[in-house]
Amino acid sequence: MSAQHLAIGDLARGTATQVGTIRYYERIGLLPAPGRTAGNYRAYGPGHLSRLSFIRRSRDLGFSIEQIRALLDLADQRDRPCEAVDAIARAHRDEVDRKIADLRALRGELDGMIAGCHSGSIAECRIIETLSP
Amino acid sequence: MSAQHLAIGDLARGTATQVGTIRYYERIGLLPAPGRTAGNYRAYGPGHLSRLSFIRRSRDLGFSIEQIRALLDLADQRDRPCEAVDAIARAHRDEVDRKIADLRALRGELDGMIAGCHSGSIAECRIIETLSP
DNA sequence: TGTGGAGCCTGCAGCAACTATAGGGTCAAG
DNA sequence: CTTGACCCTATAGTTGCTGCAGGCTCCACA
Numbered sequence: 001m002s003a004q005h006l007a008i009g010d011l012a013r014g015t016a017t018q019v020g021t022i023r024y025y026e027r028i029g030l031l032p033a034p035g036r037t038a039g040n041y042r043a044y045g046p047g048h049l050s051r052l053s054f055i056r057r058s059r060d061l062g063f064s065i066e067q068i069r070a071l072l073d074l075a076d077q078r079d080r081p082c083e084a085v086d087a088i089a090r091a092h093r094d095e096v097d098r099k100i101a102d103l104r105a106l107r108g109e110l111d112g113m114i115a116g117c118h119s120g121s122i123a124e125c126r127i128i129e130t131l132s133p
Numbered sequence: 134m135s136a137q138h139l140a141i142g143d144l145a146r147g148t149a150t151q152v153g154t155i156r157y158y159e160r161i162g163l164l165p166a167p168g169r170t171a172g173n174y175r176a177y178g179p180g181h182l183s184r185l186s187f188i189r190r191s192r193d194l195g196f197s198i199e200q201i202r203a204l205l206d207l208a209d210q211r212d213r214p215c216e217a218v219d220a221i222a223r224a225h226r227d228e229v230d231r232k233i234a235d236l237r238a239l240r241g242e243l244d245g246m247i248a249g250c251h252s253g254s255i256a257e258c259r260i261i262e263t264l265s266p
Numbered sequence: 267t268g269t270g271g272a273g274c275c276t277g278c279a280g281c282a283a284c285t286a287t288a289g290g291g292t293c294a295a296g
Numbered sequence: 297c298t299t300g301a302c303c304c305t306a307t308a309g310t311t312g313c314t315g316c317a318g319g320c321t322c323c324a325c326a
Binding site: 172 | 285292
């Protein structure tokens with residue numbers, strides 16, 4: 001493939017994405033279908049590379065496919081206010097915060113059990129209570 | 134249904150779980166099958182309620198069904214030898230620590246992104262910028 | 267010129283953990 | 297004794313991939 005166009009494998013290496021995943025993103029309409037070579041190979045341009053990087057980075061940060069779709073749509077409307085973007089990011093951050101707090105509580109309980117074991121006594125297991133209402 | 138026993142819908146409301154999900158947990162052996170009324174309705178007790186709460190919170194925290202199964206075994210068998218409890222609890226604590234570290238890193242990134250958003254237009258939106266390559 | 271192997275193609279099956287639907291039975295209030 | 301909310305089973309669909317089968321394309325090396 002020429003220097004102008006990237007094969008799917010090049011795109012995969014350039015974004016640490018599996019080839020199958022790229023085809024999946026195309027199928028669900030998240031990544032636009034690229035042109036094809038004479039031999040029916042997908043031929044990607046630099047736009048595809050940056051769009052896929054955006055998608056992968058967002059997925060890594062825990063955004064869902066639908067959230068990413070919304071973010072990509074918003075990213076295209078350059079003269080609109082970015083409040084909607086901010087709202088998606090904030091909602092996601094708040095959820096992450098909640099999870100951290102819960103995990104810390106669970107960690108404390110597990111720690112207590114381990115400490116109990118060390119002192120030779122049989123730990124009274126409260127892990128269920130820790131995460132119960 | 135009497136005050137002693139909860140119908141599946143009550144349990145669902147009490148744990149913010151869908152009715153179908155409760156039946157699914159029963160099918161895979163995560164939640165013990167309750168007794169039945171004369172009309173073949175499931176009749177749950179308080180033990181089911183706290184066990185299901187635990188399952189839901191744990192799922193929310195990113196534990197797999199199989200991990201929760203192990204965690205519940207740990208909670209159920211408090212008269213096991215100390216070393217077994219200790220080993221399982223340690224493995225789970227390490228995993229919880231990893232999850233907390235991952236989420237904190239993620240939160241930091243989200244936070245930086247959000248802090249940079251000055252409610253301007255999308256063209257100058259820091260969030261989109263951060264997610265772009 | 268041809269051949270080997272890496273890489274590409276499509277389509278479909280499967281994974282975890284649900285979620286929804288169809289087609290029916292139960293229960294309590296009015 | 298009907299009505300509507302609730303329950304039952306069984307089965308199929310969802311999300312976000314991942315892997316496979318069976319076949320085509322490309323290019324370097326002999």
